[in-house]
Amino acid sequence: MTSDDAGGGGRDPLFRYDQPIFANEDILKISHLPGPDKIVGRDEHMSKVAQALNPAIFGREPTHLFIFGKTGSGKTLTARLVSERLQNEATRENVEVKIAVIDCGEQHTEASVIKTLASQVNNPSKSGMTIPERGLSTGDYYNRLWQVLDTCSDVTIVILDEIDMLRDDEVLRKLSRAGENQKIVDSRIGIIGISNKIDYPEELTERVKSSFAHDELVFPSYDANQLREILENRKDAFKPDVLTDDVIPLASALAAQEHGDARKAIDILRNAGRIARNESAESVTDDHVRAAKEKSEADRFSELLEGTATQSKAVLYSLVLQTGGRKTAEITTNKIYRQYLTVADDLDMDQLSERRVQELLQELDFLNVIQSEVRGRGRGQGVHGTHRLLEDPDIVRRVLLRDSRISTLE
Numbered sequence: 001m002t003s004d005d006a007g008g009g010g011r012d013p014l015f016r017y018d019q020p021i022f023a024n025e026d027i028l029k030i031s032h033l034p035g036p037d038k039i040v041g042r043d044e045h046m047s048k049v050a051q052a053l054n055p056a057i058f059g060r061e062p063t064h065l066f067i068f069g070k071t072g073s074g075k076t077l078t079a080r081l082v083s084e085r086l087q088n089e090a091t092r093e094n095v096e097v098k099i100a101v102i103d104c105g106e107q108h109t110e111a112s113v114i115k116t117l118a119s120q121v122n123n124p125s126k127s128g129m130t131i132p133e134r135g136l137s138t139g140d141y142y143n144r145l146w147q148v149l150d151t152c153s154d155v156t157i158v159i160l161d162e163i164d165m166l167r168d169d170e171v172l173r174k175l176s177r178a179g180e181n182q183k184i185v186d187s188r189i190g191i192i193g194i195s196n197k198i199d200y201p202e203e204l205t206e207r208v209k210s211s212f213a214h215d216e217l218v219f220p221s222y223d224a225n226q227l228r229e230i231l232e233n234r235k236d237a238f239k240p241d242v243l244t245d246d247v248i249p250l251a252s253a254l255a256a257q258e259h260g261d262a263r264k265a266i267d268i269l270r271n272a273g274r275i276a277r278n279e280s281a282e283s284v285t286d287d288h289v290r291a292a293k294e295k296s297e298a299d300r301f302s303e304l305l306e307g308t309a310t311q312s313k314a315v316l317y318s319l320v321l322q323t324g325g326r327k328t329a330e331i332t333t334n335k336i337y338r339q340y341l342t343v344a345d346d347l348d349m350d351q352l353s354e355r356r357v358q359e360l361l362q363e364l365d366f367l368n369v370i371q372s373e374v375r376g377r378g379r380g381q382g383v384h385g386t387h388r389l390l391e392d393p394d395i396v397r398r399v400l401l402r403d404s405r406i407s408t409l410e
């Protein structure tokens, strides 16, 4: 039924009952796992991950692996896909392989990693045990984990996404040691750590550095042609003939501009479809793609600012005003501070000291919202430093205006 005859069928005409744009929007979800024939440009990397995991097919310990690469370069996808294929092969050898995927951005303490791992592997009917959400000591969670591994799995592949967010890397040492030592657990463990930070191994504590043997693999970013192919492979998300010819080339070119980020390319395509749908358009055009790019950037930026206090937003807004619309403009702390005093006054907020504003700028730098270069503090001269935006000033301004208090400034 189309919206035209919706009223005739007794349906409420306030809503739409047709789906003119998407055939299956789920294909454009980031968590959607494409089939092996739809993976672009990662054959070599898949083989290397497979090599590291290969011993697991026969119940032996895999080689631990660190995978590095920029956002959206297919690290998580490759790790998950190869692990799942290995799991199938192992079943044929009567070896039970379990896969646990842990996002260390969310589970960053040792206890929460172990608890999550134990609950993902646990099969209560085999282990006779439950894993409580809270209430156990880290040591008790470890003891439950060993029992779960012994009863539920021959080999466990532990994928630690955003491994650089782990607050304590001791968990790597304990898991790898247990996987080698049948006195602790009679089950093997393979760890795949994933990170955007190529220098992460330098950050490991000496104890872990010397005991955690692993291979490393770097994923390059995609070029515009590869992004195009990745998007072409997800075209089934749309109804036939809905995408105009320019849509996929433009979405891939825009995503390739900063670095070839497949996540961004997919986001742009999905948002373009949604914008077209919300406008009740019959097809998706390059205008929708451009609007979607802005929306994706604003959403990403808004996530970075989540939980940021209004005072910080006022400081950031002051920096935006000082840039005069130029992303590359480098503004001194002092200029930002003078602007901030006016902004705080307009907002009827307490005026913070220059030193406190400098601290807030440092926090924004830490969040990757701005880039600061601090040149130390001259005696009696206040803080010297320059700051620049990492995102288009117009997008930053629009995201800041989503804050009800800041919005009163315009």
Ligand SMILES: Nc1ncnc2c1ncn2[C@@H]1O[C@H](COP(=O)(O)OP(=O)(O)OP(=O)(O)O)[C@@H](O)[C@H]1O
Residues within 6 Å of the ligand: 029, 030, 031, 032, 033, 034, 038, 039, 040, 041, 042, 069, 070, 071, 072, 073, 074, 075, 076, 077, 078, 195, 196, 230, 262, 263, 266
């Ligand atoms: N080579 C590829 N072929 C098909 N789809 C891909 C490819 N690489 C990435 N994708 C898709 O792009 C999205 C992002 O990929 P993935 O999550 O693996 O990136 P990542 O490198 O782990 O990024 P992050 O560091 O942000 O977690 C996913 O939806 C994934 O399926």
